[in-house]
Amino acid sequence: MDTGILIERLPKVELHVHIEGTLEPEQLFAFARRNGVSVRYPDVEALRAAYRFHDLQSFLDLYYEGCAVLLAEQDFYELTLAYLRRAAAQGVVHTELFFDPQSHTHRGVAFATVFDGISRALAEGERSLGITSRLILCFLRHLDEADAFDTLRQAEPYLDRIVAVGLDSSEVGHPPSKFERVFAAAREHGLLTVAHAGEEGPPEYIREALDLLKVSRIDHGVRCLEDDALVERLVAERMPLTVCPLSNVRLGGFAEMRDHPLKRLLDRGLCATVNSDDPAYFGGYMTENFTATQAALGLTADDILTLGRNAIEAAFLDADARERLLARVAQSAA
Ligand code: HPA
Numbered sequence: 160m161d162t163g164i165l166i167e168r169l170p171k172v173e174l175h176v177h178i179e180g181t182l183e184p185e186q187l188f189a190f191a192r193r194n195g196v197s198v199r200y201p202d203v204e205a206l207r208a209a210y211r212f213h214d215l216q217s218f219l220d221l222y223y224e225g226c227a228v229l230l231a232e233q234d235f236y237e238l239t240l241a242y243l244r245r246a247a248a249q250g251v252v253h254t255e256l257f258f259d260p261q262s263h264t265h266r267g268v269a270f271a272t273v274f275d276g277i278s279r280a281l282a283e284g285e286r287s288l289g290i291t292s293r294l295i296l297c298f299l300r301h302l303d304e305a306d307a308f309d310t311l312r313q314a315e316p317y318l319d320r321i322v323a324v325g326l327d328s329s330e331v332g333h334p335p336s337k338f339e340r341v342f343a344a345a346r347e348h349g350l351l352t353v354a355h356a357g358e359e360g361p362p363e364y365i366r367e368a369l370d371l372l373k374v375s376r377i378d379h380g381v382r383c384l385e386d387d388a389l390v391e392r393l394v395a396e397r398m399p400l401t402v403c404p405l406s407n408v409r410l411g412g413f414a415e416m417r418d419h420p421l422k423r424l425l426d427r428g429l430c431a432t433v434n435s436d437d438p439a440y441f442g443g444y445m446t447e448n449f450t451a452t453q454a455a456l457g458l459t460a461d462d463i464l465t466l467g468r469n470a471i472e473a474a475f476l477d478a479d480a481r482e483r484l485l486a487r488v489a490q491s492a493a
């Protein structure tokens with residue numbers, strides 16, 4: 160089958176998307192106007208032109224600045240629903256979203272405001288778009304352990320609607336070991352765990368995420384390829400990697416898409432998946448990530464189906480839901 164048609168028809172599962180990273184410039188300006196927040200760029204074009212990043216930190220600086228326009232529950236609701244509409248239009252049938260409560264509570268926005276807006280949109284998305292979802296609370300790793308513990312405490316009333324905790328923000332210098340105790344506390348609450356590791360940080364951070372944080376998935380993980388023994392372990396444990404190709408190129412991890420290791424990860428037998436990360440900032444959602452990697456790396460129809468099945472295997476879904484999605488993948492290739 161033609162790979163373009165397959166990419167379009169594939170029922171997609173997204174496992175690595177930061178809801179704050181879906182804030183498109185148009186919506187950013189609309190929220191700014193509504194909330195009386197000033198933006199230091201004159202218009203959408205000027206803001207978009209500033210999205211030229213050379214590393215993770217240069218992106219994070221703008222990403223946190225963008226968060227300043229999010230103040231009311233309705234902002235989080237509209238942000239999330241707009242993402243779900245775009246995702247559904249691209250054939251995403253299930254999505255597992257990260258949110259960064261500390262990016263908001265540190266500005267005086269209540270945890271409940273953030274959570275209620277996002278979760279109201281997720282319920283609406285399931286009702287009106289048929290898109291299922293899970294929510295993952297990410298701790299900002301540049302902040303300290305006590306702040307993460309405080310955030311976990313604020314999340315306690317909502318834990319029945321949070322599937323896992325994760326770890327994001329500036330990686331280098333903030334190893335997983337810094338959060339070993341708060342992740343243990345989260346697991347005691349019955350939460351699963353994931354962590355960004357091996358995006359900019361060394362393979363050793365991936366090992367720490369496995370051994371100390373007991374993660375069910377590694378977010379990014381592309382630097383595992385520098386360590387053969389680690390690759391063998393990830394293959395043997397069938398540990399999923401939520402890879403974000405456009406993000407990796409935009410943040411300078413790889414100079415061009417043709418240098419991206421997605422195909423090598425698959426060929427090594429790793430459970431790699433394709434994801435959008437911060438689609439409003441990196442030039443595309445799921446379809447654009449599939450299309451760009453297919454074109455640059457020559458992914459075959461089999462590769463694309465493997466990526467689709469890997470994401471279903473890696474999703475935080477029960478066995479029945481997985482079987483139903485796998486059947487839809489098979490149908491899409493028929
Ligand atoms: O790609 C990312 N990496 C780390 N932290 C993040 N926070 C939002 N996006 C990212």
Ligand SMILES: [Zn+2]
Binds near residue numbers: 177327355378436
């Ligand atoms: Zn990410």
